[in-house]
Amino acid sequence: MHTIKLFLFILPLVISSRIDHDSPSFDSVPPEPKSRFAMLDDVKILANGLLQLGHGLKDFVHKTKGQINDIFQKLNIFDQSFYDLSLQTNEIKEEEKELRKTTHKLQVKNEEVKNMSLELNSKLESLLEEKVLLQHKVRSLEEQLTHLIQNQPETQEHPAVTSLKTFVEQQDNSIKDLLQIVEEQYKTLNQQHSQIKEIENQLKRTGIQESTENSLSSKPRAPRTTPFLQLNEMKNVELDGVAPDCTTIYKRGDHRSGVYAIRPSNSQVFNVYCDVKSGTSWTLIQRRTDGSRNFNETWENYKHGFGRLDGEFWLGLEKIYRIAKQSDHILRIELEDWKDNTHYIQYSFRLGDEETNYTLHLARTTGTIASALPEHRDLVFSTWDHRAKGHVNCPESSPGGWWWHDVCGENNLNSKYNKPRAKSKPERRRGLCWKSRDGKLYSIKSTKMLIRPIGSESSE
Secondary structure (H helix, E strand, O other), X not given: OXXXXXXXHHHHHHHHHHHHHHOOOOOOOOOOOOOOOOOHHHHHHHHHHHHHHHHHHHHHHHHHHHHHHHHHHHHHHHHHHHHHHHHHHHHHHHHHHHHHHHHHHHHHHHHHHHHHHHHHHHHHXXXXXXXXXXXXXXXXXXXXXXXXXXXXXXXXXXXXXXXXHHHHHHHHHHHHHHHHHHHHHHHHHHHHHHHHHHHHHHHHXXXXXXXXXXXXXXXXXXXXXXXXXXXXXXXXXXXXXXEOOHHHHHHOOOOOOEEEEEOOOOOOOEEEEEEEEOOEEEEEEEEEOOOOOOOOOXXXXXXXXXXXXOOOEEOOHHHHHHHHXXXXXXXXXXXEEOOOOEEEEEEEEEEOOHHHOOOEEEEEEXXXXXXXXXXXXXXXXXXXXXXXXXXXXXXXXOOOOEEEOOOOOOOOOOOOOOOHHHOOHHHHHOOOEEEOOOOOEEEEEEEXXXXXXXXXXXXX
């Protein structure tokens, strides 16, 4: 373009020069006859201008060609990207189909597990009824045998009676073994049912759900909620010999820590973890170890319990209330910080029922760490979806259900699990912390909350 402009500038000069040469002067001599050929200088100037014009046009053509090549390269890249996106879309569709099939299989299996569980429940009830009847018959036979022995002390026992007694004992042992097998199968089925539910929840959390129109739909959801502690629940059946708490189990001679079935007064049978230490057995009501379980649950889940007894779990406010209302109890809190130092503190406590929002009243008794919870006050339990009127809504700033008074504190052992080495100080304060009355702040790695009746220490 610059060359063209230069040429257009030079051309008028050349023409003007030609006119000046051709126009006669008043004082000049008469012009000589004009030549038919242009002057050599004019030709050179014109040729030079044309040459520069040609170079300019050549550069313009090269530049335009390069721009066109760039456009084609970008188009090729776009075509390749579009092709790759098409392949990824096809892969996603295939994965979607597989996930739908998996979800359908899980639903079918879940129904099968439910049906098997119902069948086992009915069989268990019938076996229990037969056991009770047999026990009554055995007692009646024992009474008759005792009466015969007292009336005829010198006579030998009739062979038919001995045979009948042996048969009844064998039947009773067989029923006991069968009951144990049925209970183990029941627990196994419940565990499988919980695992299936957990997989379904994971699929739902990824946003892949099968709608009635066989399409995917994603819905906004509140903080994660999971089924109640189903693997620890049993139907309210009459089981002879079921202890009301872990202390009774310990006094009967079982001194091992583990999962046991208990039935507090006026309650259903449910499983708890009994933690044996210092000559007595404590009922474990809460455990945090590694953050594998989200404790930002609903009021309903905090009421009935969630998690696994062999891992992180919350036993359930209603179960804790049923155990604690039988007698005066001690609450023990065990803490471990990130330097592997262990601490504990114990309180005498009272716990209200659901109508009082499970109000907790504490009084410190002993411990190796200063108290951080308000004492001699009514602490009301709250979650993100449930709080009592007139009380501060602490779960909005501190996730996880906990007992609060009139202000929100930093001592929430059901809060978000944070590793302090990877979080800022404000974020650590929102995690598992224990800030004692003297102002010292402990960042907590693991927690245990345990209860036992007052005065249940062993005399061993």
